[in-house]
Amino acid sequence: MTDERRFEELLSEFKRVGVDLDSFPAGIGVHRDDALRILRSLPDGAGPAAFLSQVRLDQQAIARPGSGELTATG
Numbered sequence: 001m002t003d004e005r006r007f008e009e010l011l012s013e014f015k016r017v018g019v020d021l022d023s024f025p026a027g028i029g030v031h032r033d034d035a036l037r038i039l040r041s042l043p044d045g046a047g048p049a050a051f052l053s054q055v056r057l058d059q060q061a062i063a064r065p066g067s068g069e070l071t072a073t074g
Contacts, residue, residue: 006032013039018047030055 010032014021017039030038038054 006036010036010039014051016044017042017051018045019051020048024048028052028055030058034058 011021013036019039035055038051038058042050042054
């Protein structure tokens with residue numbers, strides 16, 4: 001997929017979810033593929049708060065050491 005096509009897809013997902021990029025705060029560091037994955041997980045019209053919440057959860061999960069899963073041995 002070309003970069004232009006990926007960008008168009010990303011913009012389309014932002015619009016579907018209800019995130020207006022013209023009024024969205026700058027400085028959020030999210031990789032394009034991660035943003036697209038998060039947006040696709042949200043329902044239509046979820047809005048910017050839902051997107052930011054998922055970004056925070058995603059970044060917290062990445063920042064944690066290990067998977068956080070409990071096993072029978074520990």
